[in-house]
Amino acid sequence: SQKIEQNSEALNIQEGKTATLTCNYTNYSPAYLQWYRQDPGRGPVFLLLIRENEKEKRKERLKVTFDTTLKQSLFHITASQPADSATYLCALLTGGGNKLTFGTGTQLKVEL
Amino acid sequence: GAGVSQSPSNKVTEKGKDVELRCDPISGHTALYWYRQRLGQGLEFLIYFQGNSAPDKSGLPSDRFSAERTGESVSTLTIQRTQQEDSAVYLCASSLVFAEQETQYFGPGTRLLVL
Numbered sequence: 001s002q003k004i005e006q007n008s009e010a011l012n013i014q015e016g017k018t019a020t021l022t023c024n025y026t027n028y029s030p031a032y033l034q035w036y037r038q039d040p041g042r043g044p045v046f047l048l049l050i051r052e053n054e055k056e057k058r059k060e061r062l063k064v065t066f067d068t069t070l071k072q073s074l075f076h077i078t079a080s081q082p083a084d085s086a087t088y089l090c091a092l093l094t095g096g097g098n099k100l101t102f103g104t105g106t107q108l109k110v111e112l
Numbered sequence: 113g114a115g116v117s118q119s120p121s122n123k124v125t126e127k128g129k130d131v132e133l134r135c136d137p138i139s140g141h142t143a144l145y146w147y148r149q150r151l152g153q154g155l156e157f158l159i160y161f162q163g164n165s166a167p168d169k170s171g172l173p174s175d176r177f178s179a180e181r182t183g184e185s186v187s188t189l190t191i192q193r194t195q196q197e198d199s200a201v202y203l204c205a206s207s208l209v210f211a212e213q214e215t216q217y218f219g220p221g222t223r224l225l226v227l
Contacts, residue, residue, distance in 0.1 A: 004154070043116070043203050043218030044155070089154065099168070100216065102147075102155040 002027040006090060006103040014111055019077040021106045023090035026071060028101075030092040033066055033073050038087045038105065047088075048075075080110045114138070116219035118204050124225045125194055133189040133222045137206030144187050145205045145216060146179055155203060161187065194226045 005024045013019050023033070032051045036044035050057040050066045050073065057064045063076040077084050087105040117136045125131050137144050146158040157171040161181040172178070176194075181187040191198055201223050205216040 041220070043205070043220050045218070046215045049215070091155075099157045099160065099171070100145075100155075101157065104152070104154040 002101075004028070004090065004092060004101060004103040006088075006106045008104060008106070010107040010109055012109045012111060013080055015081060017080055019080045019084065019108055019110070021075040021088050021108065023073040023075070023103055024071060025092060028071070028092055029068075032093055033064075034091045034100065035062075035064055035073075035075050036089045036091060036102075038089055044089055044102075077108075080108075082110045082112060084108060085110050116204055116206055116217050118202075118219040118222050120222060121220065122223045122225075124227065126227055127196060128193055130190065130192045131194055131224065133191075133202050133204075133224070135187045135189070135204030135206075135219060137185070137187070137204070138217055140184075141206035141208050141217070142184050143207045143209065144181055145207075146187070146189050147203045147205065148173075149201045149203060149221070151200070158189070158202075191224075194224075196226050199224055199226045 003026045032049055034049045035047045037047055038044040048057055048059055048064045050064045052068050061078045065074045087107045089102050089105040091100040091102045116138055119134045123131055143162045145160040147155040148158055149155050159167055159169050159172055159179045161167045176192045179189045201221040203218055203221045205218045207216045
């Protein structure tokens with residue numbers, strides 16, 4: 001069956017460290033993968049998109065990698081700050097058309 | 113202009129009642145999506161609209177769920193004869209064009225509680 005898996009346990013890190021979140025998928029062949037941030041009580045906010053022919057994408061303190069062989073994307077936040085605390089969701093385009101299938105998200109907590 | 117707006121922000125209803133949830137997309141966005149997010153879970157695709165094309169309803173969980181969209185503006189998601197398992201946050205998103213790489217902009221969601 002098709003699955004998108006993100007670590008369901010919260011990730012706690014110290015301010016200034018690099019946070020690394022994982023998104024693994026099975027039985028999909030996505031053309032691209034997106035990462036979103038979701039704060040409590042709010043809708044997701046788009047962060048980054050990476051295409052299948054791209055290995056890495058950067059935006060300010062964010063970096064995303066995409067390994068279509070391992071079927072895995074890693075999401076890195078460098079020099080993390082308490083304001084980075086949120087739930088981070090990965091999403092794949094699936095089934096044709098423009099339907100995004102989301103993972104369950106990983107909660108990140110950056111502590112002082 | 114303004115982002116995607118949804119109303120009501122919260123809705124409490126009794127089992128068996130019908131509810132209507134409203135979404136106002138960003139002006140000019142031709143694509144509109146509805147998702148459901150149960151507590152502690154990821155987003156579940158429900159339906160999307162693109163311009164005047166027939167909507168993709170493949171994610172609707174049962175025939176109690178329906179949605180309409182007027183042109184390229186407001187959309188209404190209707191849940192008939194609500195059940196407790198319908199309790200969730202219903203999120204609406206819109207995007208500028210119907211394209212793979214187009215960013216989806218989400219509203220704040222409507223929190224539905226069925227008692």
